[in-house]
Amino acid sequence: MSEFLTIDTASGVVTEEIIEPLKVFGENHPMLSVAIPEYKEAIPNPSMKNLVARLKMTMKLYNGIGLSANQCGIFQRVFVIGTEHFQIACINPKVVAKSEELSRENEGCLSFPGMFLRVERPTWVDAEFYDETGAFKQIRLEGLTAKCYLHELDHMNGVKFIDHAGPLAVQMARQKQGKLVKQIVRIQKNAKKMGNKK
Numbered sequence: 001m002s003e004f005l006t007i008d009t010a011s012g013v014v015t016e017e018i019i020e021p022l023k024v025f026g027e028n029h030p031m032l033s034v035a036i037p038e039y040k041e042a043i044p045n046p047s048m049k050n051l052v053a054r055l056k057m058t059m060k061l062y063n064g065i066g067l068s069a070n071q072c073g074i075f076q077r078v079f080v081i082g083t084e085h086f087q088i089a090c091i092n093p094k095v096v097a098k099s100e101e102l103s104r105e106n107e108g109c110l111s112f113p114g115m116f117l118r119v120e121r122p123t124w125v126d127a128e129f130y131d132e133t134g135a136f137k138q139i140r141l142e143g144l145t146a147k148c149y150l151h152e153l154d155h156m157n158g159v160k161f162i163d164h165a166g167p168l169a170v171q172m173a174r175q176k177q178g179k180l181v182k183q184i185v186r187i188q189k190n191a192k193k194m195g196n197k198k
């Protein structure tokens with residue numbers, strides 16, 4: 001949780017809001033399979049500001065580098081990308097140009113914990129979007145940031161990263177995911193046992 005101050009510019013009244021993280025839903029949440037329509041409200045506005053703050057907080061909490069509103073069951077065309085030190089919100093994101101060159105990189109998704117797949121995507125994109133302050137952004141994204149932007153843009157269109165991989169690759173990734181989950185459960189059980197001995 002963190003405090004979030006909003007100032008009403010007309011009255012000068014400062015309100016203190018408590019920002020709480022959102023719940024990230026698993027791969028079967030129906031909102032992950034539908035295209036999210038364009039965001040039509042004027043920005044900035046308090047509810048979008050609040051949503052972006054919560055998305056950024058949640059992404060950090062889960063150690064993610066990207067998180068879409070619909071992964072949290074929120075039907076808004078917005079996602080956040082970035083690392084611990086730098087995050088941007090992308091409202092009504094678009095790709096206006098992309099590299100012809102493609103590369104295949106390992107990807108994960110907070111809706112598919114412990115699952116990793118190699119996904120082929122352009123190496124750079126020219127992106128256009130609005131941030132939560134209402135600023136229009138036109139930037140070229142490269143490497144991991146471009147991959148991440150495209151992964152989240154897919155979420156906005158109801159596309160999951162497993163949709164980019166063949167059935168065999170998905171099956172192998174699922175097996176590895178299963179092993180990883182078992183390992184985590186075992187570690188947690190052992191940690192509990194050790195805790196009991198004390």
Ligand SMILES: [Zn+2]
Nearest residue numbers: 108109110111
């Ligand atoms: Zn994802």
